[in-house]
Amino acid sequence: MWRATVFTLFPGMFPGPLGVSLAGEALANGIWALETRDIRAHGLGRHRAVDDTPAGGGPGMVIRADVLAASLDAGFLAGDQRPRLLLSPRGAPLTQARARSLAAASGVVLICGRFEGVDERVIDARGLEEVSIGDYVLSGGEIAAMVALDACVRLLPGVMGKEASGVEESFEAGLLEYPQFTRPREWEGREIPPVLLSGDHAKIKAWREAEALRITRERRPDLLGKDEREPAPRGAPER
Ligand code: ADE
Secondary structure, three states: OEEEEEEEOOHHHOOHHHHOHHHHHHHHOOOEEEEEEEHHHHOEOOOOEOEEOOOOOOOOOEEOHHHHHHHHHHHOOOOOOOOEEEEEEEEEEOOHHHHHHHHHOOEEEEEEOOOOEEOHHHHHHOOOEEEEOOOOOOOOHHHHHHHHHHHHHOOOOOOOOHHHHHHHHHHHOOOOOOOOOOOOOEEOOEEOOHHHHOOOHHHHHHHHHHHHHHHHHHHOHHHOOHHHOOOOOOOOOOO
């Protein structure tokens, strides 16, 4: 069983959306397990304080190294080999390739930050790897942790049908998905592209590849190699 442990100040947020649909069914079927650890259980004093003002001044509050370390040290089984990720907008971007490698491991430990951040010393001392789900700032790591878990869980054996598993391979190959259509054949005067109804599988494949390339070029040129970023000049040989 693939095991996820989430360290958070808001354990009540879990499983949240991970309790329904594909991830929720996999959870109920024992394909994966989700455990939360309340960081506040290791808070200090009568108020169970977990944060303090930033050294050097500045806005917001910083999660204390001693509190988070106490929580982590109480939560880890000795010899736990799972990757330990701290969700943070400063982190390396979470990619489909990373989700695949996490799904192939025995599970993952996710630490959710809040406030202005986490004392740098605990990141270093406990070997936490910072991971971001995108270039925007959330109010905490919990929703980011759910995103990361969803990306991993759908890749676990037995969660998705075979049909879907090729889709991210094409993402990993660096292209966005081609457009999809279904019945009715005509809707509000708009037709399904005739090639898709032709039954010519080679032509359909070629059309889809060309559309995937066109859409990727328009929306995410950063995903393409330098030579594919611009449309081929007129008269250039077809590639
Ligand atoms: N916490 C706040 N913003 C985040 C982001 N973009 N990714 C991961 N964790 C976060």
